[in-house]
Amino acid sequence: MNTTHHAIVGCGVIGAAWAARTVLSGVDVVISDPSPEAESIFLAVLDNAVAAWDDLGLRTDQRGSWRVTDSIADAVAGASFIQESVPERPDLKAAVHREIEASCGTDVVIASSTSGIKPTDMQAALEHPERLVVGHPYNPVYLLPVVEVVGGNATTAEVIESAKTTYSRLGMKPVHVRVEIDAFIGDRLLEAVWREALWLVADGVATTEEIDDVITHGFGLRWAQMGLFETYRVAGGTGGFRHFISQFGPALEWPWTKLMDTPEFTPELVDRIVEQSDAQSGEYDVRELERIRDRNVAGFLKVLEANRWAAGTALADQREV
Amino acid sequence: MNTTHHAIVGCGVIGAAWAARTVLSGVDVVISDPSPEAESIFLAVLDNAVAAWDDLGLRTDQRGSWRVTDSIADAVAGASFIQESVPERPDLKAAVHREIEASCGTDVVIASSTSGIKPTDMQAALEHPERLVVGHPYNPVYLLPVVEVVGGNATTAEVIESAKTTYSRLGMKPVHVRVEIDAFIGDRLLEAVWREALWLVADGVATTEEIDDVITHGFGLRWAQMGLFETYRVAGGTGGFRHFISQFGPALEWPWTKLMDTPEFTPELVDRIVEQSDAQSGEYDVRELERIRDRNVAGFLKVLEANRWAAGTALADQREV
Numbered sequence: 001m002n003t004t005h006h007a008i009v010g011c012g013v014i015g016a017a018w019a020a021r022t023v024l025s026g027v028d029v030v031i032s033d034p035s036p037e038a039e040s041i042f043l044a045v046l047d048n049a050v051a052a053w054d055d056l057g058l059r060t061d062q063r064g065s066w067r068v069t070d071s072i073a074d075a076v077a078g079a080s081f082i083q084e085s086v087p088e089r090p091d092l093k094a095a096v097h098r099e100i101e102a103s104c105g106t107d108v109v110i111a112s113s114t115s116g117i118k119p120t121d122m123q124a125a126l127e128h129p130e131r132l133v134v135g136h137p138y139n140p141v142y143l144l145p146v147v148e149v150v151g152g153n154a155t156t157a158e159v160i161e162s163a164k165t166t167y168s169r170l171g172m173k174p175v176h177v178r179v180e181i182d183a184f185i186g187d188r189l190l191e192a193v194w195r196e197a198l199w200l201v202a203d204g205v206a207t208t209e210e211i212d213d214v215i216t217h218g219f220g221l222r223w224a225q226m227g228l229f230e231t232y233r234v235a236g237g238t239g240g241f242r243h244f245i246s247q248f249g250p251a252l253e254w255p256w257t258k259l260m261d262t263p264e265f266t267p268e269l270v271d272r273i274v275e276q277s278d279a280q281s282g283e284y285d286v287r288e289l290e291r292i293r294d295r296n297v298a299g300f301l302k303v304l305e306a307n308r309w310a311a312g313t314a315l316a317d318q319r320e321v
Numbered sequence: 322m323n324t325t326h327h328a329i330v331g332c333g334v335i336g337a338a339w340a341a342r343t344v345l346s347g348v349d350v351v352i353s354d355p356s357p358e359a360e361s362i363f364l365a366v367l368d369n370a371v372a373a374w375d376d377l378g379l380r381t382d383q384r385g386s387w388r389v390t391d392s393i394a395d396a397v398a399g400a401s402f403i404q405e406s407v408p409e410r411p412d413l414k415a416a417v418h419r420e421i422e423a424s425c426g427t428d429v430v431i432a433s434s435t436s437g438i439k440p441t442d443m444q445a446a447l448e449h450p451e452r453l454v455v456g457h458p459y460n461p462v463y464l465l466p467v468v469e470v471v472g473g474n475a476t477t478a479e480v481i482e483s484a485k486t487t488y489s490r491l492g493m494k495p496v497h498v499r500v501e502i503d504a505f506i507g508d509r510l511l512e513a514v515w516r517e518a519l520w521l522v523a524d525g526v527a528t529t530e531e532i533d534d535v536i537t538h539g540f541g542l543r544w545a546q547m548g549l550f551e552t553y554r555v556a557g558g559t560g561g562f563r564h565f566i567s568q569f570g571p572a573l574e575w576p577w578t579k580l581m582d583t584p585e586f587t588p589e590l591v592d593r594i595v596e597q598s599d600a601q602s603g604e605y606d607v608r609e610l611e612r613i614r615d616r617n618v619a620g621f622l623k624v625l626e627a628n629r630w631a632a633g634t635a636l637a638d639q640r641e642v
Contacts, residue, residue, distance in 0.1 A: 013556075027440075056623060067551025113518065137557060138539040146538035172539045179526040186535040189514050190549075196513040197549055205500040214507040217467035217494045219458040220548065223541030227533025228518055235334075235460060299624030302377060307620065 005030055005064075009072055009081035009100060011038040013045070015085035017141035019066065020049035020081075024142065025170045028064040032075035039068045049142035072096065074101035081166050083135065085113040093117060094125035101126055109162050111135035116183050119152030129154035133163050136184055137172075145173040148184045262273050326351055326385075328400035330393055330421060332359040333368070335434050336406035338462035340387065341370035343404075345463065346491045349385040352395035356409055360389045370463035393417065394424035402487050404432040404456065414438065415446035430483050437504050440473030450475035454484050457505055458493075466494040469505045586623035 011033035019042055022029050031042060050060045069075050076082055080268055082104060086096050110132045112206045114124060121131030134150035147167050151160050154258065164174040177184050183191060197205045206214075215273050222231050329340045332354035343350050352363060371381045397403055403425060407417050412525055412607050414433065421431055431453050433443060446449030467629035468488050472481050485495040485606075498505050504512060521527045543552050553565050 055620065062586050095403050100464070138543075142342070144539055144542055146535055148535065173534060175534050175538075177527065179532075181524075181526055185521060185532060186539050188517050189532070189536070190540060192513040192517040193549060195508050198508050198510065201508060203500070203502075205502055206498065206506050208548075208550035210496055210498075211506060212508070212551050213494060213496050214467055214469065215510070215548035216546060217496075218465055218507050219511060219542070220544030221465055222459075224545035225537060225541070227529075227536035227541065228514060229529035230533050238345050241536050299376065299628065303624060305619030 002228050004028070004078050004080045007032065007075040007082045007100075007104070008061045009033075009075060009082060009084040009096060010086035010113075011035070011042055011068065012087070013041075014139060014141060015041045015083070015283070016045035016136065017049070017139060018083050018085060018113070018137065020046045021100055021142040021170055022171075023066050024053055024060055025063050026062050027170075029066045030066045030079070031066065031077040032070065032072045033068065034070050038070075042066070044234050045142070048140070052143050072099045076100050076104040079104055079108060080111045082108060083113065084110060085146075086117060088114060090117055090121065093122055097122060097132070101128065107131060109133065109159055109166070111163055113137060115187050118180050118182060119150055119155060120180060121152075123152045123154045130156045131159050134177075135161055135163055135167065135174075136185070136186075138186065145171065146186070147174050148186065150177040150180055150184055151172045152180060171279050197286075236318065284302060323620065325349070325399050325401045328353065328396040328403040328421075328425070329415060330354075330396060330405040331391065331407035331434075332356070332363055333406065333408070334362075335458065335460060335462060336404070337363045337366035338370065338460060339404050339406060339434070339458065341367045342463040342491055342493075344385045344387050345370055345374055345381055346378075347383050347385050348491075350387045351396040351400070352389045353393045355388065355391050359391075363387070363389060366463075369461070373461070373464050393420045395420050397425040397429075400425055400429060403429060403431045404434065405431060409435060409437060411438055411442065414443055416533050418443060418446050418453070422449065426454060430454065430487070432484055434458060436508050437503050439503060440471055440476060442473075442502060444473045444475045451477045452480050452481055455498075455505070456484055456488065456495075457507075459507065466492065467507070468495050469498050469507065470495045471498040471501055471505055473501060484602055502515060538631065 006022050007029035008015050008022070008029050008031045009017065011031050015031070015033070016038075019029050019031050023046065031038065035041075039225060053060045073301070080102055084100065086092055086098060093114065097110065097112075104110075106128050108131065110126075112132070112134050113136060114122070114134055115136055117134075119132055119134045123132050126132055129152065132152060133155055134148065136148040136150065138144045138146055149163050149167070156187070160176060164176065167174040175185070181188075197211050200211060201208060218230075226234070235244055325341050326349035329336050329343070329350050329352045332340065332352050336352070336354070337359075340352050344367065352359065356362075374381045405414070405417060405421065406590050407413055414435065418431065418433075425431075427449050429452065431447075433440070433453065433455050435443070435455055436457050436459060438455075439453045440453055444453050447453055450473065453473065454476055455469065457469040457471070459465045459467055459522055469497070470481060470484050470488070483498060485497065486493040496506070502509070518529075518532050520531060522529060540552075556565055
């Protein structure tokens, strides 16, 4: 018995998308959800996932089997991996985790899709807490590769590795969040943007559409292929990240945003960022990074044009000149 | 004399990219910069821009003329539009604006690429302040469509419209920032992310690479085609934005991020967001928006795969299974 099936506990938008990604990856799933609509939610999401994988040129004809049950015990019995995606209520999570544990093997990994609850807090409910991790995905789960893997105090290194291996087999990019914090990495960043964007709307500075236009026609096109730090590294030019910080770091202390309390640019922090940026991107020179960035962004714009969406219209207008 | 030439004052990374975009759009430019390296910077950026436009399938053989001078007076004499991109020092900007004004027509629009200085503050230096606007682009300027257009107290509506028309002719997406604030829209959002990301690094939670991985393999792929609000609208499902806020709004009051001071979710604010989101996206239902999103993201992933970069590796691994 190597890999049997994956149990998907909870079949809302996230659980259904986990199930679709898993089935399309050729792995059998058993989905549990108390709602009579669970199966139709799964089938609708699977339709979307198949269309997306077709667009990607990935095979969709070598699917795992699937069935939906209203019994958690039924779903998790004999499972080799369990992904829990029930609503974000700590009491509900605890009850579901206990129910899962009552019917699955003692060494089976239980991964929670929670976007905010610390794994250590969830482990208190378990008899075998060492096998509980957070595996936090981003929607659409069947398409976006990232999954944040977060262990609690009791989680073993083997369980972290096992979860990462499982996610890699689903074609994903697991990122191990080594320090347990609320909201992990991505939602920290998203919450900061969300809050600032709400101020812009609340103060009447911009509408939701104007804000979205600035994102999608600007830094969003960058971030689909290079992140915050790598983009700024390129902006620093041949002077690298240190130059970038010396040029733009001080602006952090200006009262631009509504959000106060900034970290101090100690020499240690500057060193750390420079080192990490070097380790990340040092194999390319700035010119190469620019070329890669440009090829990627150009490719995205062609995609948007073909889809007649957003930036594509500006491109089409350009052609008609 | 309809359109003569555009003057590009300041030929660093941003000024050179403005010049490249303008020349490739078939408009003549005269570039001024005191540095003897200005011409070689321009030519290097133009090379990148031509490669990017080739990738996009845009013509690059109907170029405007260009020349580089060390004299601002020479560059702006007879110009129909002036784009200033000198370093972000208020005193330098003021001196350059006065020098520009001494040699150009009284009704020629002077647009500053500043990312942080309010236009009203810059207008104090001018004899004809009504024609000064901010036209803040995002790098790479020859590829990213967005430009934030911001007027000061003295700027006339005609000047705003004229600047927007000029930018549209360069194939760009001008967004008029109607309320004058420091850092405008995009850099407000970017600064919030930047600050939170710095905390994550300073606290040892994540490395620059891990943070970038979460962005590029996660929400960055979303933001290249739908912004913050439209993405969340989709996440709200058939319940729309109101449902999304009721589900996730309260989390804003949890102490997740390092950044305090949150706006209160008054009924008025909720109404405003709901209304603006409806005005923005109400013509599509959620299923259509999901399909559009998926086609776009799938297209981006194919681009990244072809470029053997970032998310493309996960996709290639998937094929080899």
